[in-house]
Amino acid sequence: MVAVNINMFLPASYFRLYVLILVLGAVLGILYDAVGRGKLKAYRHEREWKRSFGGTAGETHASHASVITRVLIRNILFSGEIASCREANIDRPRRAAHLLLFWGFIISALSMLLKAFVYPTLNASPLTNPLEISTNTGNAMLLLGGLLMLFMRVNVRSEKDSMFRLIRADMFLFSVILAIIFQFILEFVDLSGSLLATEIVLILYLPVTAFPFLSMAWSKFPHIVYKPIYAMHREIDAADGYSHLPNPSKVSFIKED
Amino acid sequence: MPTFVYMTMCDGCGKCVELCPSDIMHIDPVNRRAYNVEPDMCWECYTCVKYCPEHAIDVRGYADFAPLGHGVTVLREPEKGAVSWKIKYRDGRIKEFTFPIRTTKWGSIKSPRDYPAPREDLIHTQLLSHEPEYLKVEKLPTLPLLSKEASRVKN
Numbered sequence: 155m156v157a158v159n160i161n162m163f164l165p166a167s168y169f170r171l172y173v174l175i176l177v178l179g180a181v182l183g184i185l186y187d188a189v190g191r192g193k194l195k196a197y198r199h200e201r202e203w204k205r206s207f208g209g210t211a212g213e214t215h216a217s218h219a220s221v222i223t224r225v226l227i228r229n230i231l232f233s234g235e236i237a238s239c240r241e242a243n244i245d246r247p248r249r250a251a252h253l254l255l256f257w258g259f260i261i262s263a264l265s266m267l268l269k270a271f272v273y274p275t276l277n278a279s280p281l282t283n284p285l286e287i288s289t290n291t292g293n294a295m296l297l298l299g300g301l302l303m304l305f306m307r308v309n310v311r312s313e314k315d316s317m318f319r320l321i322r323a324d325m326f327l328f329s330v331i332l333a334i335i336f337q338f339i340l341e342f343v344d345l346s347g348s349l350l351a352t353e354i355v356l357i358l359y360l361p362v363t364a365f366p367f368l369s370m371a372w373s374k375f376p377h378i379v380y381k382p383i384y385a386m387h388r389e390i391d392a393a394d395g396y397s398h399l400p401n402p403s404k405v406s407f408i409k410e411d
Numbered sequence: 412m413p414t415f416v417y418m419t420m421c422d423g424c425g426k427c428v429e430l431c432p433s434d435i436m437h438i439d440p441v442n443r444r445a446y447n448v449e450p451d452m453c454w455e456c457y458t459c460v461k462y463c464p465e466h467a468i469d470v471r472g473y474a475d476f477a478p479l480g481h482g483v484t485v486l487r488e489p490e491k492g493a494v495s496w497k498i499k500y501r502d503g504r505i506k507e508f509t510f511p512i513r514t515t516k517w518g519s520i521k522s523p524r525d526y527p528a529p530r531e532d533l534i535h536t537q538l539l540s541h542e543p544e545y546l547k548v549e550k551l552p553t554l555p556l557l558s559k560e561a562s563r564v565k566n
Contacts, residue, residue, distance in 0.1 A: 197419055207482065207499050238422055238464045248424075309438040312425030323443035374442050384419050399466055400486045400495035400507045407492035407511035 158344050158352040159277045164360075166274030172360065173270040176367040183370030184379055190371075193380075201387060207398035216393045222386055229385045248306045254299025256378075259330075261292030280341060290341070293334045300331040326373035329366040336362045412471035413450035414460055420467035421445050427459035427468060461487045461494055489517040 164172075188194045228234040233256060236249040265288050269276060273285060280286040304327070309315045320328065336359045343351040370376055391397070414436075416427075421444040427436040428445060435449040436459055445468075447453060460468045470483050480501030487494050495509040529540045537553040 200417065200419060203482070207484065207497065208505055235422065238424070240464055241426075244424060244426075308423045308425035308428070308443060309440075312428040313438055321440035321443075323439070323441055377442075380419070388420075398482070398484045398497070400484065400497035400509070402486065403488055403491045403493035403495055403509045405491070405493070405509075407514055408490070408516055409514045 157277065157279075158347060158349055160344060160352065160356065161275055161277065162349075163353050163356050166270075169274065170270050172364075173266060176364055179364075179368040180370050183368065183372075184376045186371045187376045188380075197380075197384075201391075204398040205391060205396045208396070218390055218393070221389045221393045225382070225386050225389050229389075230382045235381060235385055244311075247302065251299045251302035251306050254295045255303060255330075256299075258292045258295030258297075258299055261288055262296060262334075263292075265289040265292055280345070293337050296330060297334045297338075300327055300334070303327060322372070323374050325369065326366055326375045329362075329369065329373075333359075333363045333366060412455065412473060413453035414447055414455075414457065414468050414470050415450070416444065416446050417467045417469065418442060418444050418446075420465045422465050422467070424464065426462055426464070430458050430462055432456060432458065457485070460485050487512075492517075 233249050233252045236252050237245045265285055268285060269289070276283070276285065278286055280290055304317065305311070307315075307324070307327075309319075309321065309323075310317060336355070340352070340355045340359045343355050366373070366375065418439075423438070423444050425438065425445070428438060430436075433449075433452055433454045433456075435447055435452050436445050437448045438444070439446050445459075455470075457470060460470050466484065466486070470485070478501065482499040484497045485494065486497075492511055492513045492515075493509050494512050495507060497505065497507050499505050526541055526545075533540075537556075538551060543549065543551045
């Protein structure tokens with residue numbers, strides 16, 4: 155059985171155009187959400203408001219570069235932002251799911267870009283080719299993280315909503331899971347050697363994969379940009395001695411007994 | 412005055428949703444962050460404000476201590492048994508207050524489930540469950556029992 159060469163149905167130049175449209179759609183969607191809806195302006199106003207509370211005793215004199223590096227590693231690359239609930243049974247699974255989704259998305263997106271722009275005619279085995287292996291690893295991480303996140307959704311866990319109750323905030327998660335499932339189905343039919351099945355699944359795969367990227371203005375995905383920026387601003391402000399929070403108590407009221 | 416959530420700071424951990432005694436902290440269906448769905452019905456217990464690990468929930472202070480145009484923020488320090496408040500008045504002045512919230516270590520108070528179940532016949536006494544020993548007193552003043560009630564209580 156010989157795998158189908160997808161370039162027969164989708165030439166490399168078309169695939170490049172497709173990937174470019176996805177990237178452009180994502181960027182424009184985030185820009186529209188941030189600027190068009192006034193979120194950026196509201197955020198700047200909020201930051202100025204918090205800084206107007208003045209300084210506290212917490213100034214660290216750390217350089218901005220070291221603060222940014224620390225936030226990048228701890229808060230973003232290791233999803234440290236998720237671990238603030240201080241309850242291990244909530245923090246750990248949420249963080250694990252978030253890490254799988256975050257790194258799975260990065261690995262998958264990079265692999266897709268490499269396939270589109272560096273190896274456009276690649277038709278290698280998914281078991282031996284490093285690029286195919288990394289694509290599948292990223293996709294598997296996305297799928298696992300997505301399924302885990304279904305149980306960790308805060309409205310399901312805290313508000314006891316049904317697992318199957320969908321709200322708009324689920325749009326991104328479900329569309330990503332669906333896109334990954336279609337990716338695996340496409341790979342399966344491709345390996346099976348059936349020309350007709352590959353063509354049909356490819357026709358379905360293209361819009362399903364495009365949906366999460368082109369719907370960013372209406373989904374909760376832009377938080378991948380907003381949250382790191384907020385985390386950096388928060389830590390930079392703290393290092394500069396600005397905090398809207400009260401100074402920590404100088405005395406402890408706990409009596410040893 | 413009711414509480415409100417800074418969406419930028421909220422992490423969506425859902426603790427305020429679980430804690431709110433009025434059940435008015437809910438999850439926003441678009442961004443999956445917490446928000447106060449019914450500010451008019453807020454009990455102003457400030458449980459969510461004090462608990463929020465991200466300090467994402469703030470409060471509009473009472474008009475008698477913080478007139479319009481102010482800001483109020485809260486810092487909870489369970490390891491010190493303290494809650495601190497910072498108020499920025501509209502003329503720029505800032506005041507801070509710290510209050511004790513408890514004197515025993517966090518987590519040291521036993522749950523009612525950890526105590527042995529009281530005997531059924533003690534429901535006829537004037538004392539509450541495990542009184543007076545768990546109040547650490549020898550005896551509590553009570554009215555004299557009628558002979559009928561006294562016969563129900565074995566001790």
